[in-house]
Amino acid sequence: MISTQLLDASSSRDIARAKQILQRGGLVAVPTETVYGLAANAMDPAAVKSIFAAKGRPSDHPLIVHIAGPDNLRDWAVDIPPVAYQLAASFWPGPLTMLLHKSPRVPAEVTAGRETIGLRVPANPVLLALLKDLKFGVAAPSANPYKRLSPTSAAQVFAQMSGRIDAVLDGGDCEVGLESTILDLTGPELRILRAGPITASAINQCTGLAVSQPQQHDIAVPGNVAEHYRPNTPLYLGTRAQIEVASKAKGRCIACLFYAEDANAPDAAQTVIMPKSKVLYAQRLYKTLYSLDSLGLDAIWLEYPPTDEQWRDVNDRLARAAAIP
Ligand code: TXA
Ligand code: MG
Numbered sequence: 001m002i003s004t005q006l007l008d009a010s011s012s013r014d015i016a017r018a019k020q021i022l023q024r025g026g027l028v029a030v031p032t033e034t035v036y037g038l039a040a041n042a043m044d045p046a047a048v049k050s051i052f053a054a055k056g057r058p059s060d061h062p063l064i065v066h067i068a069g070p071d072n073l074r075d076w077a078v079d080i081p082p083v084a085y086q087l088a089a090s091f092w093p094g095p096l097t098m099l100l101h102k103s104p105r106v107p108a109e110v111t112a113g114r115e116t117i118g119l120r121v122p123a124n125p126v127l128l129a130l131l132k133d134l135k136f137g138v139a140a141p142s143a144n145p146y147k148r149l150s151p152t153s154a155a156q157v158f159a160q161m162s163g164r165i166d167a168v169l170d171g172g173d174c175e176v177g178l179e180s181t182i183l184d185l186t187g188p189e190l191r192i193l194r195a196g197p198i199t200a201s202a203i204n205q206c207t208g209l210a211v212s213q214p215q216q217h218d219i220a221v222p223g224n225v226a227e228h229y230r231p232n233t234p235l236y237l238g239t240r241a242q243i244e245v246a247s248k249a250k251g252r253c254i255a256c257l258f259y260a261e262d263a264n265a266p267d268a269a270q271t272v273i274m275p276k277s278k279v280l281y282a283q284r285l286y287k288t289l290y291s292l293d294s295l296g297l298d299a300i301w302l303e304y305p306p307t308d309e310q311w312r313d314v315n316d317r318l319a320r321a322a323a324i325p
Helices: 012-023 045-055 070-076 082-091 125-133 154-161 200-207 240-248 278-293 309-321
Strands: 005-008 028-030 037-041 064-066 096-102 116-120 167-170 181-184 190-194 235-238 254-259 270-274 299-303
Touching: 005 012, 012 028, 012 037, 012 125, 012 167, 028 125, 028 154, 037 045, 037 064, 070 082, 070 096, 070 116, 082 096, 082 200, 154 167, 190 200, 235 240, 235 309, 240 254, 240 299, 254 278, 270 278, 278 299, 278 309
Parallel strands: 005 167, 028 167, 064 116, 096 181, 235 299, 254 270, 254 299
Antiparallel strands: 028 037, 096 116, 181 190
């Protein structure tokens, strides 16, 4: 067991401490605008290996490398198409991960032996400043144990990962709340491998190119397994009518999450009315599921949110988080 330090992102002393831990090959959970990431020096194979150990993540699941800016792309990737710079100019810093051909100098551990590498410039100002200061990029998966909910606050990381990592840098709650869009630029056409806040339409508008979005569970994204992002309490998706029925089941103690306006809240242990705006909904989703999960209830029922394009990432994560009734 390691004793995990809780560092404050508003203290320059604590940021210097985080930097020092990373330089020495340690693990620091860092805030990004999407979710907290578990960071290590991406050029240090031993440090990268310890990320997998801390998360209990299979070693064939590649990691995303976080870099300071598009100027650093050449340090990590080769054969970079011009469209990568066009996308970087529009969406970086921000929740877009670009899959490119890996440079031979990147340790195989980072990409789990693959010839491609996921790269992104995160928008969190503290992490971005840290990356500009460091001489290396950081590999960082979401800072949760394998298959569990991604953390959107330092407290959540601490609760799940304390004792397994050197430090958590507390930079407050994540603004976006859902993981980045993963876009594959290595094939004949642009392909979204993981739905995220940057939609296919936004990428098409920026580049003028067609963007395909194949069915999820694509093996090209090993972490794209069907069961993922799971709370411990069984989570069910349903219509309001189905939730009404579930709330009346004898002896069951459930929580209900409604999409926007309250109708007649059923007799549940907890009822949460989620925001109507997609941005706010996404920001709160994991946090809400995480806090309901701690109540030890029989089930969490969640009302289906809208299904239009901007909600695709929310629906994608919910489909993986939900159990079959
Ligand atoms: O928003 C995010 O992307 C967050 C923050 C911390 O940046 N990171 C994140 O990382 O969600 P992770 O490891 O939890 O999810 C990244 C996904 C995994 O499913 C992984 O298999 C896939 O990206 N991935 C990474 N590199 C890849 C590669 N070279 N080829 C295919 N899939 C890759
Ligand atoms: Mg993850």
